[in-house]
Amino acid sequence: MSATRSCMVRQFQYYADLSEADIELLDSLEYSPEKLPPERVVWREGGSANELAVLSEGWACSYYTLEDGSRLILDIYLPGDVIGLREFATSEHLATVETITECTLCRFPHHHLTDIFAKSFRLTRVFFAVATTQQSILVERMINLGRRKASSRIAHFLCEMHARLGRMNEHMGNQFRLPLSQEMLADIMGLSSVHVSRTFSQLYDDHLVERSRHNIRIPDMDRLIEHAGFSNSYLGRQSIIRDRA
Amino acid sequence: MSATRSCMVRQFQYYADLSEADIELLDSLEYSPEKLPPERVVWREGGSANELAVLSEGWACSYYTLEDGSRLILDIYLPGDVIGLREFATSEHLATVETITECTLCRFPHHHLTDIFAKSFRLTRVFFAVATTQQSILVERMINLGRRKASSRIAHFLCEMHARLGRMNEHMGNQFRLPLSQEMLADIMGLSSVHVSRTFSQLYDDHLVERSRHNIRIPDMDRLIEHAGFSNSYLGRQSIIRDRA
DNA sequence: CGGCACCTTGAACTTTATCAACCCCGGTGG
DNA sequence: CCACCGGGGTTGATAAAGTTCAAGGTGCCG
Incomplete structure (x- = not known):
């Protein structure tokens, strides 16, 4: 068990106890850390979506720009958050993702996630929990915006x-x-x-x-x-x- | 292959070809059809959340009521939609679900979903796709509300x-x-x-x-x-x- | 020290809410 | 068969919330 545990693992452990094997599997997603300066685009709306990312350090956000130039920020991502889960069912990115502060993030291809589905039943459920929690955050923000x-x-x-x-x-x-x-x-x-x-x-x-x-x-x-x-x-x-x- | 195919199967087939075994597994969720009149509460905000439901016929919605009495409708559910996915990571219902027209719906316990994760890799991915598509619908509605x-x-x-x-x-x-x-x-x-x-x-x-x-x-x-x-x-x-x- | 980005403040304007009256239509009971 | 009732939809007047434009302030960085 390594002393430095990734943020994602910490975040996932919030939902369930994870076995050593699960932790290794999760850690393996963060194999390609990439350091980005503030206000750097990670991917752009419309680009083809075949990757996800884990944010290890820093703050990032996703946003959507309307025809008339106005903008809505959809998510604020903090260390440990998985970016791009929402676009799993779509073949192109629906929103632009951009760093806010200096960030470390690890991209990984779509199919690494499905590999995990195949390998760990427990992690599958935790990923599901993470995705649905993101949904709940959106719902709260909807209530904010609407009412x-x-x-x-x-x-x-x-x-x-x-x-x-x-x-x-x-x-x-x-x-x-x-x-x-x-x-x-x-x-x-x-x-x-x-x-x-x-x-x-x-x-x-x-x-x-x-x-x-x-x-x-x-x-x-x-x-x-x-x-x-x-x-x-x-x-x-x-x-x-x-x-x- | 039965002639009458459930709406949920039709909806899921939109995302992937399903095997006979997958279809049977899905159909097995709709084992307890329940007919409800219009404006009947399916479950109420705050109640403990250990079930999901599939809407087979009719229109339903979920909504959230604020302290001051105002209300925001979060989802409109149409035949084939899965209701309650969002609350997978939470132990109580965050929103009230209510029929709009006369409905047929089938409740099933939480763990039937995780059973499916264990049994079918492909259905796991489709469920993930369904959950993330619901998220995208929320995002579009957020943009509506916000901008x-x-x-x-x-x-x-x-x-x-x-x-x-x-x-x-x-x-x-x-x-x-x-x-x-x-x-x-x-x-x-x-x-x-x-x-x-x-x-x-x-x-x-x-x-x-x-x-x-x-x-x-x-x-x-x-x-x-x-x-x-x-x-x-x-x-x-x-x-x-x-x-x- | 100067410049620039971001924040603040004021004034006029736009969008939406609120309140209240009215209308239209479908259903019910005499 | 008709009169009435009631809920939802419409309309107008007024108020509130938020936007826009523009000018000025503040603090940080070179």
Whole structure:
């Protein structure tokens, strides 16, 4: 058992205990680490989709650009996340994937995933759990976009980030770094960057969020959760996958 | 090979050729058909999630109700759709599922799905494809909610329904039944029902959509697609899953 | 020290929501 | 067979939320 365990393994172990063989299988996906500078395109919308990637370090995102030039960011990827799962059923990339900070990522071809399906029943279920958790994250974001007002959208997004980051590093406390410009935040939340700025000021006035540059501090997590209508159950349940009987 | 083939099998065959054994395995999920009247709750948000369902006949939907009483409809389920895949990684239902029209549906426990993972490599991949296609549908709807104006949202939704219905029954032509009230349409698209009404009138004035009661006619599909910014590639690619080499 | 990217603020405007009245139509009971 | 009832759809007036444009500020990097 190696001392340095990949983020993906850590993330997957959240859903199930993994055997040594499973861990080796997973690790084998990260065989080709690639270092990328900030704002580098990983793959572009429309390109043919025969690979996935694991993000080992850094932040990345996927986005979709509309005819009129406006943009929506679909996912924020953190270390340990699998990128491109959604495009498994499609032969071309539906969205552009781009690094946000400096990143290390490992691409691997589509069929390595199906090889895993063939080799490990347990990992199959965990991959399924990961894919469906990604779906739940999208659903929460849909609710954000469809039915919440700006201040709740931002509050909800901050809660989500806090929860997802906290899952990877315990004792994170009530502050964290959020390396996103207000324009990116706007494109995540379907708002204009101007309105994001105003709304942040308003959250500050209400003592819900403090922020300096890219650091976020949350003075009272409970009040923020309340304001956001946040529930973390959608992020998946720990050790959900067990052997039956 | 039986003459009456279930909708789910038809839907799955879209992604891959299935062996007789696979078809039997799939059919075995639909062992407990249940007839439900319109507007009957299948399961409720918060209830413990240890089952999935296949919709054999009728229309159903899932929705999520916010603290303030507003609602967002997350999915519209058509015959052949699998309901509850998203909650595979979670131990409780995140959304309420309810019939829209009279429905026939077959519930089955969670572990029947994992049994299939153990028994059929090919079906595993198809289930994965189905789950990821559902994700892509959510993403398109996210873009709708986040970045399109009301008339494009409605146009896009109509395009999606047209495409999904057309996949199940060829020669559908340019009209179809849409058994949804304007209030439901509003909750799908994150608008108020009043605004849906106004927007429909506007689409009618622009000769993009005709509608009487629950029947929709689309005089010029290409113009509607154009107006919606619709691309059907997100609905998954036919026969994407093949044996390698 | 200067420049540039990003953030902030203000003012005018657009889109959508809300409220309320009305209408249309289908179903029911007299 | 007709009058009434009720739910959903439509319309208008007004309000709220968010966008756009433009100008100015702030802080970081060379």
